[in-house]
Amino acid sequence: MEFGPIWRxxxxxxxxxxxxxLQIAVTMAVMVNAFAIMQERSIKMSRPSxxxxxxxxxxxxxxxxPDMDAKTLVQEDxxxxxxxxxxxxxxxxxxxxxxxxxxxxxxxxxPGVGKSVSSSAIYFVDEHxxxxxxxxxxxxxxxxxxxxxxxxxxxxxxxxxxxxxxxxAEDLFPDHExxxxxxxxxxxxxxxxxxxxxxxxxxAPWPTWTGVERSMLVPLRRESEFARYVIRTEPGYRDELxxxxxxxxxxxxxxRIIRGLGSAEEARKLSYLGDAAMIKIxxxxxxxxxxxxxxxxxxxASFSVARRTRQIGIRRAxxxxxxxIIRYFMxxxxxxxxxxxVAGGVLAIGLNIVMVQAFALxxxxxxxxxxxxxxxxxxxxxxxxxxxxxxxxxxxxxATRSI
Amino acid sequence: xxxxxxxLGTLSIRANPMLSALMVAAIAVGIGACMTIFTVRHVMSGxxxxxxxxxxxxxQVDNWNPDDPYEEPDGAPVQVTYLDAKALFDAGRAFRQxxxxxxxxxxxxxxxxxxxxxxxxxxxxxxxxxMFDVPFLYxxxxxxxxxxxxxHVVVLSRELNExxxxxxxxxxxxxxxxxxxxxxxxxxxxxxxxxxxxDVNNNPFEAPARLFLPFxxxxxxxxxxxxxxxxxxxVEEGSGREGFLASECIWIQMWVELQNxxxxxxxxxxxxxxxxxxxxxxxxxxxxxxxxxxPSEWMKYNEVVDEDVDVLLGLAILxxxxxxxxxxxxxxxxxxxxAKDTSLRRAxxxxxxxLFxxxxxxxxxxxxxxxxxxxxxxxxxxxxxxxIFIEYEFMQHLVRMDWSMVTLAVVLAIVSALGAALYPTxxxxxITPASYLRLQ
Numbered sequence: 011m012e013f014g015p016i017w018r019x020x021x022x023x024x025x026x027x028x029x030x031x032l033q034i035a036v037t038m039a040v041m042v043n044a045f046a047i048m049q050e051r052s053i054k055m056s057r058p059s060x061x062x063x064x065x066x067x068x069x070x071x072x073x074x075x076p077d078m079d080a081k082t083l084v085q086e087d088x089x090x091x092x093x094x095x096x097x098x099x100x101x102x103x104x105x106x107x108x109x110x111x112x113x114x115x116x117x118x119x120x121p122g123v124g125k126s127v128s129s130s131a132i133y134f135v136d137e138h139x140x141x142x143x144x145x146x147x148x149x150x151x152x153x154x155x156x157x158x159x160x161x162x163x164x165x166x167x168x169x170x171x172x173x174x175x176x177x178x179a180e181d182l183f184p185d186h187e188x189x190x191x192x193x194x195x196x197x198x199x200x201x202x203x204x205x206x207x208x209x210x211x212x213x214a215p216w217p218t219w220t221g222v223e224r225s226m227l228v229p230l231r232r233e234s235e236f237a238r239y240v241i242r243t244e245p246g247y248r249d250e251l252x253x254x255x256x257x258x259x260x261x262x263x264x265x266r267i268i269r270g271l272g273s274a275e276e277a278r279k280l281s282y283l284g285d286a287a288m289i290k291i292x293x294x295x296x297x298x299x300x301x302x303x304x305x306x307x308x309x310x311a312s313f314s315v316a317r318r319t320r321q322i323g324i325r326r327a328x329x330x331x332x333x334x335i336i337r338y339f340m341x342x343x344x345x346x347x348x349x350x351x352v353a354g355g356v357l358a359i360g361l362n363i364v365m366v367q368a369f370a371l372x373x374x375x376x377x378x379x380x381x382x383x384x385x386x387x388x389x390x391x392x393x394x395x396x397x398x399x400x401x402x403x404x405x406x407x408x409a410t411r412s413i
Numbered sequence: 414x415x416x417x418x419x420x421l422g423t424l425s426i427r428a429n430p431m432l433s434a435l436m437v438a439a440i441a442v443g444i445g446a447c448m449t450i451f452t453v454r455h456v457m458s459g460x461x462x463x464x465x466x467x468x469x470x471x472x473q474v475d476n477w478n479p480d481d482p483y484e485e486p487d488g489a490p491v492q493v494t495y496l497d498a499k500a501l502f503d504a505g506r507a508f509r510q511x512x513x514x515x516x517x518x519x520x521x522x523x524x525x526x527x528x529x530x531x532x533x534x535x536x537x538x539x540x541x542x543x544m545f546d547v548p549f550l551y552x553x554x555x556x557x558x559x560x561x562x563x564x565h566v567v568v569l570s571r572e573l574n575e576x577x578x579x580x581x582x583x584x585x586x587x588x589x590x591x592x593x594x595x596x597x598x599x600x601x602x603x604x605x606x607x608x609x610x611x612d613v614n615n616n617p618f619e620a621p622a623r624l625f626l627p628f629x630x631x632x633x634x635x636x637x638x639x640x641x642x643x644x645x646x647x648v649e650e651g652s653g654r655e656g657f658l659a660s661e662c663i664w665i666q667m668w669v670e671l672q673n674x675x676x677x678x679x680x681x682x683x684x685x686x687x688x689x690x691x692x693x694x695x696x697x698x699x700x701x702x703x704x705x706x707x708p709s710e711w712m713k714y715n716e717v718v719d720e721d722v723d724v725l726l727g728l729a730i731l732x733x734x735x736x737x738x739x740x741x742x743x744x745x746x747x748x749x750x751x752a753k754d755t756s757l758r759r760a761x762x763x764x765x766x767x768l769f770x771x772x773x774x775x776x777x778x779x780x781x782x783x784x785x786x787x788x789x790x791x792x793x794x795x796x797x798x799x800x801i802f803i804e805y806e807f808m809q810h811l812v813r814m815d816w817s818m819v820t821l822a823v824v825l826a827i828v829s830a831l832g833a834a835l836y837p838t839x840x841x842x843x844i845t846p847a848s849y850l851r852l853q
Contacts, residue, residue, distance in 0.1 A: 033738040074519035198647040306739035313746035
């Protein structure tokens with residue numbers, strides 16, 4: 011191959027080639043880091059919530075007349091909801107995964123209010139909570155009806171039994187092996203909680219929280235004029251039931267309003283709106299950037315061909331074949347790209363280190379770098395192909411003319 | 414000469430239309446990407462109450478857990494307890510003071526068929542309106558006496574007044590909220606501070622409340638707090654609402670207006686004395702950690718601008734760098750190709766300075782075109798962001814371009830183009846005419 015002569019020819023006009031190499035390097039640094047962020051976000055967005063997102067929806071009943079009998083109203087509503095055709099189960103609760111608003115508590119291994127050892131999202135439910143959220147119980151059992159209490163009936167706010175997620179159990183008892191059922195932790199100095207069941211997964215309401223996998227079901231019903239219902243339907247019934255349930259509940263009692271109707275899928279979408287936007291914006295930037303760099307290479311190569319018309323003609327006249335001319339430009343571009351992607355690799359890692367430190371991003375996976383190198387090599391070769399073909403079409407007769 | 418160089422520049426741009434278009438497009442796209450993100454950042458990091466930034470202070474006192482700071486390593490809680498809100502408000506030691514929280518009310522419009530609906534409300538005090546320069550269309554806020562007497566008075570946002578009273582002057586009219594009659598004391602003019610600086614703890618990027626009513630009334634009526642509540646110590650079992658109000662849970666925003674530095678110092682001394690006094694009663698187990706922060710300090714402290722915006726801005730700047738490297742390369746190639754013309758001009762007596770001027774003017778023309786197109790690109794970029802966030806209605810307030818951003822876009826484009834032209838121009842000016850002229 012003609013690496014030697016091409017390299018020496020390039021060294022005589024370093025400035026221009028250096029600029030392309032630098033452009034490729036910065037392009038690569040942006041591309042690699044953008045990809046690392048996109049990958050991180052898409053992993054985050056694909057985490058399962060633990061509930062049946064596709065068939066679940068929620069709404070809120072807000073009573074606005076004084077002296078409303080909240081207890082009776084909630085029980086009537088639940089009986090009505092659970093009896094509707096197409097409804098699998100329904101529960102009154104305070105929040106659901108990825109709703110972005112909820113209740114969290116610091117937890118202790120010993121009684122006391124000192125530094126908490128863990129923290130968890132709290133979902134207040136009755137014995138229908140497990141089934142409504144379609145959780146996968148991996149150990150222990152569901153609450154029995156007598157374990158569920160009304161806050162107004164008991165002097166103690168916190169019930170004595172809870173169901174926790176696997177992640178919460180592991181965080182609370184990192185050294186424990188075997189079943190977590192029967193283990194006890196404390197909400198504060200007076201209220202111990204005994205684990206009666208462990209579910210595989212149920213996310214907290216806050217997608218950005220580091221403890222998003224830590225949550226628990228608490229068998230407590232709170233008497234309030236504000237009640238949130240979560241309803242799980244048979245597949246395919248969700249959308250019609252959303253309309254139907256809203257009408258039914260609005261009509262059943264004039265002393266309350268129904269609001270906040272929305273599916274778990276919508277809540278999920280809203281939760282990850284910023285991440286989805288990041289992915290869209292970054293892909294757009296990467297595509298545009300690659301296009302600009304590609305077009306730049308086309309422009310520069312065209313210039314170089316135009317400038318060297320006479321030399322190319324002379325080479326052709328001296329016996330160089332068309333493929334030899336094409337090869338010359340392709341190789342030249344390959345050399346520039348190689349310098350660019352090697353520098354780009356270093357730059358990309360440097361930029362990643364800065365971003366990891368400044369923005370707590372996950373460090374990039376090693377294979378992104380070789381992949382980006384290959385992509386940029388291919389883009390470079392594709393960009394130079396057109397001008398190279400034009401160069402090969404230059405007639406040897408040019409050599410005999412004096413411009 | 415300037416006009417002559419403009420003419421030369423036009424000719425040169427016309428001679429290579431594709432190449433010139435590529436340069437203009439590269440600059441425009443680079444500027445567009447940078448300015449799109451920068452505009453969003455500019456809005457998010459704005460301070461709507463700049464004019465009173467040295468008079469308003471958010472109050473922080475540290476009542477948190479002795480074993481576990483509110484925020485590592487020694488951050489004070491970002492809201493206050495009812496106990497402290499009430500005590501500090503009643504002391505009345507600042508020129509103006511306000512305690513407030515986010516709540517909601519069910520509005521019952523007149524007429525039997527009208528369905529009631531819920532609206533966001535803010536429970537606050539009389540000083541809220543003058544402190545934050547809140548504009549009124551009709552009437553005014555309630556007076557300080559109503560803070561004491563728990564009067565049923567309400568201030569409506571302009572939008573809600575339009576919905577309820579068709580935009581008429583509704584001062585003195587009656588409005589039913591949760592089955593209680595309120596007298597309308599005022600209607601706000603359009604007011605949408607971005608960020609919502611008076612309560613950044615509960616989403617700084619949302620529209621302000623549509624109802625404002627007295628804090629004391631909301632406390633007496635046990636209105637729900639729709640904002641964040643954080644507790645480190647359990648509320649006493651079975652103590653109900655009274656117990657919650659007496660607890661160490663934080664959920665209230667407190668602001669004071671202090672007219673000068675000495676008033677600020679006095680208030681700080683007062684806060685310290687207050688905490689010392691409370692320590693004697695067994696509260697405030699942590700070291701003295703009180704803060705008065707101005708709106709701009711407060712927004713910075715709470716990191717109101719999303720980190721993602723900074724990540725994007727960084728990448729967009731690198732994007733602009735690539736676009737400029739691209740332009741430098743193209744300008745260089747063009748300069749080399751014109752080496753013969755340049756040599757001829759040099760041989761005929763043009764000085765280096767004159768050549769430099771000629772090329773800089775040409776680059777400036779490309780910069781102006783790139784900047785103008787860049788403003789258009791920014792506009793499209795912002796519309797793009799808006800459409801990505803279609804489910805988040807408030808986004809429309811974050812993608813507004815003002816004149817300062819337009820100017821910045823054009824200036825940045827021209828500076829970039831001139832910067833990009835430096836190296837190619839320098840190379841051109843250093844051409845030895847003889848080496849190019851002797852060839853043919």
